[in-house]
Structure formats: C-alpha cells, structure tokens
Amino acid sequence: MSNDNPDKRYPKNTRRAISTAQLIEFVLLLIAATVALPQAVLAFCHEMEVVRRPIVRVAATNSRPVEIEWFGHSTFQITSSKGTRILADPHSRSDLRWPTLDQHVVTTSHQHGAHNNIYMAKGNPMIFQGLTPTGENWNPVHETIRDVSVYSVPAYHDKSQGLQRGKNAIFVFRACLL
DSSP states (O other): OOSSOSOTTSOHHHHHHHHHHHHHHHHHHHHHHHHHOHHHHTTTOHHHHHHHOSEEEEOOSSSOOEEEEEOSTTOEEEEOTTOOEEEESOOOOTTSOOOOSBOSEEEESSSSTTTOOGGGOBSOOEEEESBOTTSSSBOOOEEEETTEEEEEEEEESSSSTTTTTOEEEEEEEEEOOO
16 A cells, blocks of 8 residues: 555545646636626725726815825826825826816826826926936935825836836825814
C-alpha cells in the first residue's frame, strides 16, 4: 500500500476532477445568480451605487452636505458645504457629461487627456497639476482655496514604481466643516 494517496476512497486524478467540477459548478451558479438577481449579488460593489446615482451627498454637519458628482471616467466634481466646487481629473470625452457650473479649483493627476482637460472647467479656477508639464516629476501642491485645503501625494500609475505607466499624483481635499 502506498502513502501517496492519503484519501483511499478516490484515486488522485478523480479527486482533482471532482474539485474542478465543483469549481465549474460554483462559477456557473454565480453567473446564473448574477444574471437573475444582479442587485442582490452585486450589493457589495460600491461602484454599482456610483453608477446608479451620479451624485452622492455626504452629511457631515447640520449645514449643507458635501456633494460628489461623477462625470464619467475619473472625473468628479466635489462641492463643499460652503459651495466651493472642485473638478478632479477632467476628461476630454464628448460622449460623457461635463459640468455646467463655474469651478473654483481644478486638479489633474497626470499628463493624459483623460485626466487633464483643464478646458472642461468653466469660470476662472485655480489649476493644480500633480505632475510637471513633462510628467517626469511630481508637482507638490499644498494650498487652501476658500474653505477647502488641497494637497498632493506622490504616487505611481502602476505597481512597478512607474516603469510601465509613469508617475501619478493623488489629491486630498479637506473641507472646513465650521
């Protein structure tokens, strides 16, 4: 008797086939459930909520809430409780919505058309670019506009220290709640 197979009821190959069959059955069941009941199966997915409602209101105080409105791709308009409007990563697509109100601040994370179309913004906003015009270096930002402080955090656009897709900047917005 060999010790190679600790479960004597099934030969090695049969045990593996059962495991593969169970996996295939589970995947088919998951696909069927997703088609039949998408909201129940995908309820955990935050992006589903964003897609269903392009405006999210965050109540922080008894005053007017902070609003976050999605315009497609990675473009968001954040409106502070005191009315300061920030346009983040403005896209350049004509098939997606564009903001209609004047902006106070525009931020761009990197030098790519889908993230730095500053001409999307109406009015005369302060423009903060996360990278230098060539995209080779980070452009440190630490400013306060009206009731919102804005600062940038250096990041990479990929998991290999920027070797694949270059540098990127993350913007942090802190709205005064007083």
